[in-house]
Amino acid sequence: MTDQFEPVIIGFTCNWCSYRAADLAGTARVKYAPNVRLIRMMCSGRLDPTFVMKAISGGADGVLITGCHPGECHYIEQNYKALRRFILLKRTLTQMGIEPGRIKLVWASAAEGVRLATEITKMVEEVRALGPLNWDHHNGHQPLAISHQPEEVAA
Amino acid sequence: MSDELNLENAEERIGVYVCHCGTNIAGIVDVPEVREWAEKRLKNRGVVLARDYKFMCSSLGQELIEKDIKEHQLTRVVVAACSPHLHENTFRTACKRAELNPYLCELVSIREQVSWVHTDKQAATDKAKAVLSGGVERVRHHQPLEPLRVPIHPATLVVGGGITGIQAALEIADAGRRVYLVEREPSIGGHMSQFDKTFPTLDCSACILTPKMVSAGMHPNITLMTWSEVTNVSGYVGNFVVTIKQKARCVKTDLCTGCGICQEKCPKKVIDEVYEAGLGYRKAVYTPFPQAVPKFPVIDIPNCTYFQKGTCKACEKFCPTNAIDFNQKDEEITVEVGNIVLATGFDLFDPRRIPHYGYGRLANVFTNLEFERLTNAAGPTNGNIVLRDGKTTPKVVGIIHCVGSRDRNYNNYCSAICCMQSLKFAHIVKERTGATVYNFYIDMRTAAKAYDEFYQRVLEEGTLFVRGRVAEVTDAARLPGEEGKLIIQVEDTLVGKQRRIPVDMVVLSAGLQSRHDSKEVAKLFGISCSADAWFIEKHPKLDPVSTMTDGVFIAGCCTGPKDIPNSVSQGSAAAARVLTYIDRGEITLEPVRASINETQCSGCRICNNLCPFNAILFHADRMVSEVNAALCQGCGTCVAACPAGAISGTGFSNEQIMSQIEGLLLLNLNGARTQEKEMAFA
Numbered sequence: 001m002t003d004q005f006e007p008v009i010i011g012f013t014c015n016w017c018s019y020r021a022a023d024l025a026g027t028a029r030v031k032y033a034p035n036v037r038l039i040r041m042m043c044s045g046r047l048d049p050t051f052v053m054k055a056i057s058g059g060a061d062g063v064l065i066t067g068c069h070p071g072e073c074h075y076i077e078q079n080y081k082a083l084r085r086f087i088l089l090k091r092t093l094t095q096m097g098i099e100p101g102r103i104k105l106v107w108a109s110a111a112e113g114v115r116l117a118t119e120i121t122k123m124v125e126e127v128r129a130l131g132p133l134n135w136d137h138h139n140g141h142q143p144l145a146i147s148h149q150p151e152e153v154a155a
Numbered sequence: 156m157s158d159e160l161n162l163e164n165a166e167e168r169i170g171v172y173v174c175h176c177g178t179n180i181a182g183i184v185d186v187p188e189v190r191e192w193a194e195k196r197l198k199n200r201g202v203v204l205a206r207d208y209k210f211m212c213s214s215l216g217q218e219l220i221e222k223d224i225k226e227h228q229l230t231r232v233v234v235a236a237c238s239p240h241l242h243e244n245t246f247r248t249a250c251k252r253a254e255l256n257p258y259l260c261e262l263v264s265i266r267e268q269v270s271w272v273h274t275d276k277q278a279a280t281d282k283a284k285a286v287l288s289g290g291v292e293r294v295r296h297h298q299p300l301e302p303l304r305v306p307i308h309p310a311t312l313v314v315g316g317g318i319t320g321i322q323a324a325l326e327i328a329d330a331g332r333r334v335y336l337v338e339r340e341p342s343i344g345g346h347m348s349q350f351d352k353t354f355p356t357l358d359c360s361a362c363i364l365t366p367k368m369v370s371a372g373m374h375p376n377i378t379l380m381t382w383s384e385v386t387n388v389s390g391y392v393g394n395f396v397v398t399i400k401q402k403a404r405c406v407k408t409d410l411c412t413g414c415g416i417c418q419e420k421c422p423k424k425v426i427d428e429v430y431e432a433g434l435g436y437r438k439a440v441y442t443p444f445p446q447a448v449p450k451f452p453v454i455d456i457p458n459c460t461y462f463q464k465g466t467c468k469a470c471e472k473f474c475p476t477n478a479i480d481f482n483q484k485d486e487e488i489t490v491e492v493g494n495i496v497l498a499t500g501f502d503l504f505d506p507r508r509i510p511h512y513g514y515g516r517l518a519n520v521f522t523n524l525e526f527e528r529l530t531n532a533a534g535p536t537n538g539n540i541v542l543r544d545g546k547t548t549p550k551v552v553g554i555i556h557c558v559g560s561r562d563r564n565y566n567n568y569c570s571a572i573c574c575m576q577s578l579k580f581a582h583i584v585k586e587r588t589g590a591t592v593y594n595f596y597i598d599m600r601t602a603a604k605a606y607d608e609f610y611q612r613v614l615e616e617g618t619l620f621v622r623g624r625v626a627e628v629t630d631a632a633r634l635p636g637e638e639g640k641l642i643i644q645v646e647d648t649l650v651g652k653q654r655r656i657p658v659d660m661v662v663l664s665a666g667l668q669s670r671h672d673s674k675e676v677a678k679l680f681g682i683s684c685s686a687d688a689w690f691i692e693k694h695p696k697l698d699p700v701s702t703m704t705d706g707v708f709i710a711g712c713c714t715g716p717k718d719i720p721n722s723v724s725q726g727s728a729a730a731a732r733v734l735t736y737i738d739r740g741e742i743t744l745e746p747v748r749a750s751i752n753e754t755q756c757s758g759c760r761i762c763n764n765l766c767p768f769n770a771i772l773f774h775a776d777r778m779v780s781e782v783n784a785a786l787c788q789g790c791g792t793c794v795a796a797c798p799a800g801a802i803s804g805t806g807f808s809n810e811q812i813m814s815q816i817e818g819l820l821l822l823n824l825n826g827a828r829t830q831e832k833e834m835a836f837a
Contacts, residue, residue: 006278010816016703017683023238026267034278037285037819038268040239041807042747045765046791054813059820074681074703075790076767085795110703111685117272 007061007127011038011120012047016074017109018066024113032117033124036064043067045078049089052103056093062102062127066116069107079107101126102133167201167295170229171287172220174211174236176266183270185280189235192284196821197291203227211236217249224253231259231294235287237266256299258746258806263290285822292818296810302743303784307393307736308493309333314385314676317345318364318719319711320498321371322726323733328376330734335490336371337399338381340429342447344368345500349430349524351531351538353719354579355609361533365446372448382453386487388680391788392706393493393742403483405454406440410478413450417470417479418442425458432524435535440470440479444533454479494706494733497690498726499676501712504559504566504665512558512663513628518543519641520628520661523576530583540588542660549659552584553643555625556596560666566687570666571716574600577664578610581618592618593656595625595645603718621656623648628661667716680707689715700729705742708732747789747806753779755801762793762802 013019019040025032041047044067052063065086067079086105094100104123108116171193175181186207194205204227208216211234223229232255234246239262247257265283273279309332313324316338324336336343347353348368350360371377380399387398406417421438430443437443439459442452460467461481471479503524506514514520519542521529532538541548554577560570574596581592599620601607614620627644633655640657647654669688670676677684682702683691690709693701700708710725711717717725736742751762751771758778763771770786771793773779782793782802794804803809 008820010819020240020703023240023264023267026238026264026271029271031274032272034269034273034275034282037282037289039289039812039815039819041791041812042804043790043792046795046804046807048795048809048812050809051812051816055816055820058816060816068683071678072683075788075792076681078765078767078790078792081765081792081796109686110683110691 005128005131007035007124007132008059009036009062009064009120009124009127010055010060011036011064011066012044012051013038013040014044014046014067014074014079015040015042017068017072018044018106018116020110021066021108021112021116024110025117026113028113030114030117032120035124035127036120043073043075043078044082045073045075047082047085049085049092052089052093056098056102056133061130061133062104062123064104064106064120064123066106066108069109072109098133099130101130167230168203168228169197169201169231169233169291169294170220170223170227171197171202171205171291172211172216172232172234172236173205173207173265173283173287174216174234175207175209176211176236176270177209180236180266180270180283183273183276183279184265184283185276188280189265189283189287193287193291197288200288200291201231201295202291203229212242212245217245217252220246220249221253224250224255229255231297232261233287233290233294234260234262235265235283235290236262238264238268258300259294259297261290261294261297263287281822285819288821289815289818292814293811296808296814298805298808300746300805303746303748304741304743305391305393305785306741307739308395308491309737310335310490310492311494311496311733311737312337312385312395312397312490312492313496313498315345315498315500315711315713316340316343316371316379316381317498317500317711317722318347318367319500319722319726320345320496321367322723323496323498323710323730324371324377325367325374326727326730327733328371328374330730332376332734332737334374334377335397335399335492336377336379337383337385338379339384340443341382341404341441341453342368342443342449343371343379343381344444344446344448346524347719348444348446349432349531350527351534352579352583354575355605357579357582361446365448368446368448379449380488381449383488385679388495392704392744393736395492395495395706397490397492397495399488399490401486401488402453403456403485404451405456405459405479405481405483406451407478407480407483408449408451410476411451412476412478413442413452414475415442415452416473416475418452420469420473422467422469423458423460425455431535432522432528434525434528454481494708494736495680496708496710496726496729496733497676497680497682497713498709498711498729499670499673499713501667501716502670504570504668506558506663506665508565509558511627512555512625513630513641513661514663517628517630517641517661519549519659520663523573523580523662523664526580526662530580530587538587540584540660547659548588549584549590551591551593551640551656551658552588552660552662553593553595553628553641553656553658554580554662554664555628555643556594556664557624558663558665559668561597566666566668568687568716569600571600572718573664573666575606575609575718577662578613578618580662580664581613582609582616585616585618590659593643593658594618594620595643596620596622597624603720621645621647621654667712670713673713680704682707682709689713700725700732705744706736745789745806747804748784748787749782749789749791749794749802749804750784751780751782751797752801752803753777753781755799756780757799757801759798761796761798765792765796
């Protein structure tokens with residue numbers, strides 16, 4: 001393995017769309033960066049913001065949240081609730097000095113294995129560019145870098 | 156991570172099984188290394204043994220687990236193999252056979268999510284270890300669960316009255332079960348009722364279809380609801396409640412005898428865009444075709460003179476049984492069903508989207524559906540193949556394959572039926588007019604029983620075949636002999652030359668597309684669509700008529716282009732699946748449900764509004780909320796939202812996910828560095 005920094009990213013997937021997209025990427029042998037470790041939940045609405053906190057505090061350099069496209073949720077509209085939490089969470093993390101690029105929301109339908117793979121590889125490169133999260137350092141000595149980033153969500 | 160954190164679980168005895176899956180996993184992941192690592196590194200996490208095996212899902216692999224559970228008193232099992240969507244049930248059942256609660260087993264995916272998607276062996280092996288470690292941490296918090304049992308309502312809803320829906324409805328009804336067959340048009344029959352002949356046997360389409368339509372219409376167990384649409388679906392497998400909008404027919408079906416006098420007397424002619432593909436007329440009160448089932452006509456309200464101008468009522472005047480009722484209103488009917496079969500079919504690709512083929516601009520360019528109507532004895536020309544002027548018989552006909560299919564600009568996929576359909580057209584034109592027929596194809600795809608033989612037959616009949624995608628259809632004559640003709644400009648790829656072929660008539664084999672509203676329909680029934688908006692199967696090969704939503708089945712062209720034999724097979728297959736559920740009488744569901752601990756609930760009601768299924772009730776007297784397990788679908792949104800942590804979600808509890816996160820982070824990718832520091836939020 002080379003010396004380049006290999007980030008660890010925890011990915012949350014929903015049982016119906018994005019986990020199936022990950023399965024499809026596998027079945028179709030679509031290659032993507034090995035830095036993402038996925039957790040399956042029933043719905044992106046299950047995403048408790050403390051899960052993200054837990055991942056970041058436990059050593060993850062980034063968190064990927066995935067779910068069905070808006071309007072296609074297996075539970076009718078729960079991905080909208082994930083979206084709300086995501087926006088709030090990103091703001092909170094930014095206030096804690098964590099770069100907004102470390103947390104990302106991606107919609108992927110069960111048919112979008114390639115899209116999920118592309119987004120994962122893209123995110124890994126983005127987080128690699130940000131460097132290690134180094135939670136302790138940020139938490140203790142860094143002045144809080146509050147910036148008001150426009151909140152963009154890939155639809 | 157410190158081991159003291161989970162001392163209460165220290166007595167768990169976990170067995171770890173790593174699958175080679177032949178070389179599928181072992182080709183990239185160093186399986187023995189993962190096994191050895193798990194045995195050593197995860198020993199203090201409760202792993203008492205770790206094994207690897209060529210195929211864990213084989214009966215020998217399963218027996219290995221069963222034997223270990225008994226001999227080593229395992230209390231938890233983790234299998235690192237393929238996706239849980241594939242074999243979770245296999246390993247749960249193995250645990251059950253060894254008298255371990257099946258929900259104490261965790262399957263982690265190191266095939267779809269590791270070996271098949273990564274190329275770096277070291278990185279893949281490290282990731283496999285991390286994923287396995289996540290599974291081990293998670294399984295420690297699994298609870299023994301019992302599957303939920305729900306009764307199955309014995310009635311079935313079939314949506315779509317084409318040949319697929321008819322087949323499914325008849326199979327279920329013949330087994331003695333109630334079927335509601337819902338069709339949007341005034342009659343069942345679908346696209347097949349518009350065809351003249353069917354390939355490769357050249358049976359008359361109506362001759363084989365209409366008996367089935369009549370059976371469906373007369374069947375005591377089938378409630379036929381045409382001119383109707385499903386507007387709402389609620390509930391879950393076994394217990395759906397479906398609202399169907401019955402559009403106003405303006406004809407009393409209990410009085411109408413189907414004599415047809417109203418259609419004869421109606422003064423208003425309307426171009427029939429649906430059944431006659433725009434080539435013929437119908438009246439404002441109509442049945443789409445003479446053999447329509449049911450035989451009752453409908454009044455097309457936007458086109459009816461009475462509804463537009465307030466006078467006419469010719470149909471009412473002449474109806475011998477007083478069956479016309481202008482005051483009928485749309486009705487909403489609610490039915491309870493246990494299962495749903497969607498057989499909503501396809502739309503034809505609109506060739507206007509390819510302007511250089513001239514459809515809609517050049518009169519004698521026809522679509523395949525128009526041509527079907529031209530050749531049909533009951534069609535607008537009584538089966539005479541003539542040009543748009545209605546009298547000239549063409550001397551040269553060009554049939555263009557793959558219109559809108561296998562084309563990056565439109566649809567990438569092959570529409571499956573166009574080759575055979577075009578060959579059928581070629582045969583019919585030859586037989587009826589003796590005209591010269593050119594077929595312009597990319598590849599000839601005739602792969603089914605008796606299909607290639609039919610191709611040989613058409614070749615022998617003297618149809619000419621040009622291999623190449625047509626560049627343009629034009630009426631601009633350049634060479635002698637082209638005046639007044641349509642010229643097909645094409646590169647003949649077998650000869651390697653550009654050719655200009657003058658013809659009298661062009662037939663475009665337009666491809667099949669998903670229904671224009673298939674996404675809305677998918678949403679209504681809670682299923683998914685592919686990028687091309689076809690409905691997605693649970694498994695494309697092994698479960699082709701099921702969806703990820705239990706109790707909702709899909710059949711026929713709504714899942715992708717298909718010929719009639721395949722559509723019929725799928726209709727029967729879906730019916731068989733439905734009957735299996737009905738005969739079993741009940742179904743076991745994953746016990747993934749939320750529940751509220753009343754002593755912790757503060758009565759804040761935040762969760763109440765989050766549930767789209769209205770499964771959370773608030774008891775105002777006790778100031779607590781409660782989850783109705785029958786309505787809860789287990790999404791877990793309320794669990795995540797509860798500020799008091801009073802709601803727990805079985806199968807996906809906070810403890811399970813938090814521990815899985817810990818486990819996943821045990822290793823980082825730069826090597827075996829362990830995360831020893833305390834968890835800030837642990």
